[in-house]
Amino acid sequence: MADQKNEKPARPQGTQGGWLSRIAPGIRNAFAKRETPxxxxxxxxxxxxxxxxxxxxxxxxxxxxxxxxRIGAKDRLTITFDDGVVERIATPHVTEDPLKFPDDRPYGERLKAARKATGEHDAMAIGVGKIQGQETVVVVQDFAFMGGSLGMAAGETFIKAAHEAIARQCPFVIFTASGGARMQEGTLSLMQMTRTTLAVNELRAAGLPYVVVLTDPTSGGVTASYAMLGDVHLAEPNAMIAFSGRRVIEQTIREILPPGFQRSEFLAERGMVDRVVSRPDLPAMLGSILKTLMLGRARSRAA
Structure with missing residues (x-):
């Protein structure tokens, strides 16, 4: 009897959804919760x-x-080239996980996750287009792809881009962003430092400009190789540019480093970076530099 006394009467059919639905059946849908990204x-x-x-x-x-x-390769190429017109060059395919690297997560799975997240095959992407009217080969390093780490695929991409610039007789620009070498590839990753350096030498032998734009962060073996071999070094404001981390250096030398150490403005004051340039001003600055360097090359060849 107690159960029957406490039991709530069933709602009459057609009255589901509350009083608002009974008064105006369509109004609930009009004010339904919208999905917000x-x-x-x-x-x-x-x-x-x-x-x-x-x-x-x-x-x-x-x-x-x-x-x-930080921005990815697609956005970087779009804002760098005139009117956002880009010709993408396919990146080379290399042997994946050559060392069968043991980890808490298989290297192959990490690569798949990075490709899904970024839409790129590896940490470097190549684009060809015009910067202020000057045809240029541009490589973008994406920190979102496993920290922009330098591995075999990235090394092959850099070399392919250099050869593309030589074939087209146009300048080469790279936007660096990396934590250094890719540990899952061990010594094979470190070998890319030498291989990319040789590619820079090929550009020099061809008399073509090689300009580096340092973005946040650029560190490790990348800083120790192609990131510091440019004819001109530009940097975005407050970008971290280093070989090893601040904490490691302080523990090694047992001293407190000055404020702003390893930031682009600090390095520009000391001559390691030629100029710090805000992102909106980079295309015009690059265009001016590239035209000047190519003009000097044309005069040299004529002489």
């Missing part, structure tokens, strides 16, 4: 300010505070 707002790493994503994209991923956020 999770990445519609982006947090500024410097200030914590929430920035509307379309506004940030329009500002080339530079926040109101001036922080230059």
């Amino acid at each position: 999770e990445n519609l707002w982006v947090k500024c790493p410097d200030t914590g300010e929430m920035i509307y994503r379309p506004d940030l994209e329009a500002a080339l991923w530079v926040t109101p505070s001036g922080h230059h956020m």
Whole structure:
């Protein structure tokens, strides 16, 4: 009897959904919860300010505070070339996981996850187009792809891009962003430092400009090789540029390093970087440099 007394009467058929549905059956759908993209707002790493994503994209991923956020190969190539017109060059395929590297997650799975996340085959991508009217081969290193690490595929991509520049008789520009060599490939990764250096020498022998744009972060074996072999070195503001980390250096020399150490402005003051250039100004700056260097090359050949 107690169970029957506490039992709630069934709602009459046709009244499901509450009083609002009974008064105006279609109004609930009109005010249904809309799906909002999770990445519609982006947090500024410097200030914590929430920035509307379309506004940030329009500002080339530079926040109101001036922080230059990391961007992938597709965005970088689009904003670098005139009118965003890019001819993509396929990256070479190499043997994957040649050392059968033991890890808590198979190397092959890491590669698949990185490719899915970035849409790129490996950490480097090649594009050909015009920068301020000057045809140029551009390589972009994507930090989102396993930290932009230098492995066999990246080394082969760099060499292919250098040979493409030589074949087209045009300048070579690289945007670096890397944590260094790819540990899953061991010595084979370290060998790419030498191979890319030889490719830079081929560009020099052909009398073609090689310009490096250092972005955040550029470190390790990349800094120890092709990132510091350019004819001109530009850098984005506040980019971390180093060989080893600040903490490692401080523990080694047992001294506190000065503020801003290993940042692009600090290195520009000491001559390691030629100029710090904001992202919106990079295409015009690159165009001016490349035209000047190619003009000098043409005069040299004529002489």
